[in-house]
Amino acid sequence: MGKEKVAIIGSGNWGSAIASIAGKNASRQPELFDDSRIPMWVFEEEVNGRKLTEIINETKINEKYLPGITLPANIYATSDLDEAVHDATAFIFVLPHQFLGKVIEQMKGKVAPGAKGITLIKGVDVTADEIRIFADIIQKELGIRCSALSGANIADEGKFDRFTVAAEKFSETTIGYRKKEDGEMWKKLFETDAFRVQIVEDVAGVSLCGALKNIVAVAAGFMDGLEWGDNAKAAIMRIGLLEMKQFCLEFFDDVKAETFLQESAGIADLITSCKPAKLLVKVAFVKAGKSFEDLEKELLNGQKLQGVHTVSFFEYRKWPSVKLIPCVLRKAKDVHGFLKAKNRVEGYPLFAAVYECAFKGRDIKTITKHLD
Amino acid sequence: MGKEKVAIIGSGNWGSAIASIAGKNASRQPELFDDSRIPMWVFEEEVNGRKLTEIINETKINEKYLPGITLPANIYATSDLDEAVHDATAFIFVLPHQFLGKVIEQMKGKVAPGAKGITLIKGVDVTADEIRIFADIIQKELGIRCSALSGANIADEGKFDRFTVAAEKFSETTIGYRKKEDGEMWKKLFETDAFRVQIVEDVAGVSLCGALKNIVAVAAGFMDGLEWGDNAKAAIMRIGLLEMKQFCLEFFDDVKAETFLQESAGIADLITSCKPAKLLVKVAFVKAGKSFEDLEKELLNGQKLQGVHTVSFFEYRKWPSVKLIPCVLRKAKDVHGFLKAKNRVEGYPLFAAVYECAFKGRDIKTITKHLD
Numbered sequence: 001m002g003k004e005k006v007a008i009i010g011s012g013n014w015g016s017a018i019a020s021i022a023g024k025n026a027s028r029q030p031e032l033f034d035d036s037r038i039p040m041w042v043f044e045e046e047v048n049g050r051k052l053t054e055i056i057n058e059t060k061i062n063e064k065y066l067p068g069i070t071l072p073a074n075i076y077a078t079s080d081l082d083e084a085v086h087d088a089t090a091f092i093f094v095l096p097h098q099f100l101g102k103v104i105e106q107m108k109g110k111v112a113p114g115a116k117g118i119t120l121i122k123g124v125d126v127t128a129d130e131i132r133i134f135a136d137i138i139q140k141e142l143g144i145r146c147s148a149l150s151g152a153n154i155a156d157e158g159k160f161d162r163f164t165v166a167a168e169k170f171s172e173t174t175i176g177y178r179k180k181e182d183g184e185m186w187k188k189l190f191e192t193d194a195f196r197v198q199i200v201e202d203v204a205g206v207s208l209c210g211a212l213k214n215i216v217a218v219a220a221g222f223m224d225g226l227e228w229g230d231n232a233k234a235a236i237m238r239i240g241l242l243e244m245k246q247f248c249l250e251f252f253d254d255v256k257a258e259t260f261l262q263e264s265a266g267i268a269d270l271i272t273s274c275k276p277a278k279l280l281v282k283v284a285f286v287k288a289g290k291s292f293e294d295l296e297k298e299l300l301n302g303q304k305l306q307g308v309h310t311v312s313f314f315e316y317r318k319w320p321s322v323k324l325i326p327c328v329l330r331k332a333k334d335v336h337g338f339l340k341a342k343n344r345v346e347g348y349p350l351f352a353a354v355y356e357c358a359f360k361g362r363d364i365k366t367i368t369k370h371l372d
Numbered sequence: 373m374g375k376e377k378v379a380i381i382g383s384g385n386w387g388s389a390i391a392s393i394a395g396k397n398a399s400r401q402p403e404l405f406d407d408s409r410i411p412m413w414v415f416e417e418e419v420n421g422r423k424l425t426e427i428i429n430e431t432k433i434n435e436k437y438l439p440g441i442t443l444p445a446n447i448y449a450t451s452d453l454d455e456a457v458h459d460a461t462a463f464i465f466v467l468p469h470q471f472l473g474k475v476i477e478q479m480k481g482k483v484a485p486g487a488k489g490i491t492l493i494k495g496v497d498v499t500a501d502e503i504r505i506f507a508d509i510i511q512k513e514l515g516i517r518c519s520a521l522s523g524a525n526i527a528d529e530g531k532f533d534r535f536t537v538a539a540e541k542f543s544e545t546t547i548g549y550r551k552k553e554d555g556e557m558w559k560k561l562f563e564t565d566a567f568r569v570q571i572v573e574d575v576a577g578v579s580l581c582g583a584l585k586n587i588v589a590v591a592a593g594f595m596d597g598l599e600w601g602d603n604a605k606a607a608i609m610r611i612g613l614l615e616m617k618q619f620c621l622e623f624f625d626d627v628k629a630e631t632f633l634q635e636s637a638g639i640a641d642l643i644t645s646c647k648p649a650k651l652l653v654k655v656a657f658v659k660a661g662k663s664f665e666d667l668e669k670e671l672l673n674g675q676k677l678q679g680v681h682t683v684s685f686f687e688y689r690k691w692p693s694v695k696l697i698p699c700v701l702r703k704a705k706d707v708h709g710f711l712k713a714k715n716r717v718e719g720y721p722l723f724a725a726v727y728e729c730a731f732k733g734r735d736i737k738t739i740t741k742h743l744d
Contacts, residue, residue: 152606170740171603172610194740196607230647231543234524234640235568238544242634261633262614268606271643275602368542368566 004033007088008040010095016066022189023072035074044079053077085110094120104141117146118186124211126334129341133207147186148176148203150210151264152272172196174265176206204252205259213270214331216240219354220274222364237274239371243348376405379460380412382467388438394561395444407446416451425449457482466492476513489518490558496583498706501713505579519549519558520575522582523636524644544568546637548578576624577631585642586703588612591726592646594736609646611743615720704730
């Protein structure tokens with residue numbers, strides 16, 4: 001077996017953090033990884049009048065997305081995707097999901113035979129009656145075996161604890177693999193004393209955890225808004241976790257219940273996602289008594305959200321995250337559409353309640369009705 | 373089958389809350405329960421110059437332990453244990469664990485044949501190399517089949533969300549039974565629209581969850597004190613949950629992993645127990661850098677805790693709970709002693725770390741070392 005040549009496709013907050021870890025680990029294990037030069041593909045943009053790639057390559061700091069953290073010397077930024085892809089055998093996909101299709105198109109036919117991939121992209125691709133995980137899309141389109149990484153290691157929003165991983169405070173993640181040798185290789189590339197990796201033979205489970213938890217987090221936010229207390233919120237999280245698990249066992253092959261119940265990608269990520277700070281807009285939504293459509297309109301128009309002043313028990317400085325919440329709520333809508341197409345809405349009473357409260361004017365106080 | 377005659381042994385915050393629920397449910401189901409008069413045994417004390425039993429029986433309010441909540445008409449308070457026990461077939465044990473031995477002694481020989489029990493007492497009885505659950509003690513000493521109830525339904529401290537259950541906000545609990553008919557009977561007595569009951573054939577698991585979670589909550593409190601962020605804390609909770617599960621599977625028969633991973637008594641109760649408000653003193657402990665022995669001495673002497681002023685991000689009004697924390701930390705010591713006697717300390721690295729940080733001067737920053 002030759003050494004793995006790593007390429008990082010993406011350079012946002014999470015991409016830069018994982019580049020920092022992977023770069024150092026490659027250097028520590030030169031028998032496993034070609035550590036001379038690890039490309040990090042950057043969607044070029046100007047920052048203070050300079051190109052972001054130039055800033056990163058000169059200062060070794062991604063000033064825009066991970067300020068304050070010096071990347072290892074072997075990481076270099078390039079805006080040329082072909083250059084990043086050339087020769088690489090181990091691709092880390094860590095970019096906003098809306099860019100994935102275009103990147104895949106450009107990579108087609110240029111990927112070395114036998115290369116492997118791993119996706120750190122949160123979410124899933126939902127159409128009317130189909131849910132596809134990104135690892136499957138990458139695997140099918142590029143013909144490379146693709147793993148998935150998810151866990152309580154960085155906020156979706158990439159805002160609140162953006163330094164946690166990069167600064168090497170303790171956290172965990174889960175890698176779902178198809179072949180154990182892949183899981184072990186990625187673990188060697190990513191694990192540090194402070195960033196612990198568990199591997200499980202469950203790509204779909206790991207991928208779906210990160211998507212479905214958002215629906216449960218909305219419900220948990222409703223609980224905060226109602227001020228029904230810790231016990232009600234914990235109950236909702238428990239019920240939600242079981243619906244997540246049931247959903248995946250029902251609609252996906254080879255999913256393991258343990259991924260949801262025992263792994264960082266499951267229960268631990270759900271716990272961090274339901275922290276009040278991350279639920280601010282969901283709470284505001286309850287307090288303001290608005291429909292999601294109105295809320296979205298206001299947000300899209302850059303208007304200040306009405307009713308926020310009533311949410312006095314949260315910290316206002318975290319408010320910027322609101323712009324990301326519509327996509328979280330949209331997940332509830334997508335999954336509802338999927339369940340409707342499968343005629344299985346009634347099997348998931350919490351998912352249904354979140355959808356109906358957000359989009360159909362159902363009274364949020366009724367959210368606990370019909371739950372088992 | 374005759375109707376069940378319920379007796380409530382205990383009348384504190386939790387006892388009064390459950391009396392309220394059981395009294396109403398007995399009235400709703402007269403075909404199942406003799407609802408004419410449900411005794412609630414009260415350890416007599418004076419409140420504002422009057423006997424507590426008199427206050428409860430006249431006002432239907434337990435002024436001392438559950439003010440503001442009117443108990444149903446069929447609940448009556450008595451300080452005469454023999455009177456409470458007489459004729460009853462369904463005993464609810466809900467009293468501080470230190471009184472249980474004496475109550476059992478007095479009940480011996482007076483319990484109707486075929487009677488059943490359920491314990492709501494938190495904790496376990498730990499001696500040098502033995503851990504006994506209260507349901508087993510009751511069952512053995514009184515010869516009645518005993519279930520156990522535990523869940524994210526009320527704080528151990530009985531302080532922060534004391535009204536949650538009684539005021540009928542949404543919460544859940546888990547009943548572990550030995551015979552399904554027992555579980556079903558207790559569920560009928562306790563479940564309401566807002567207070568949901570799941571039943572599992574696992575008395576030991578339900579009982580042990582409530583005891584072992586305290587060790588994990590201490591570790592979570594350390595994380596808050598270190599300010600390592602949400603991800604580190606979620607990781608510790610996840611790892612702790614798995615150690616709880618492993619501990620019970622290793623040392624107890626017929627325990628089910630699902631009780632820990634899926635039930636209110638397990639994961640949901642752990643989540644509420646790790647809320648920052650409940651971890652205040654553990655955080656203060658970290659900040660002050662004191663040994664637990666010193667901390668305990670100060671608390672027992674009624675002194676103000678040093679170093680508290682550094683914990684600026686928590687609410688001071690919740691401070692009264694500190695007096696209960698030594699018993700939480702003592703749990704870590706007891707379990708450590710048990711594991712040592714079994715020569716299995718190294719199998720539980722998080723439990724060991726909590727013990728060593730609390731009692732042996734180990735640096736709390738090393739708590740994540742040697743964890744899997």
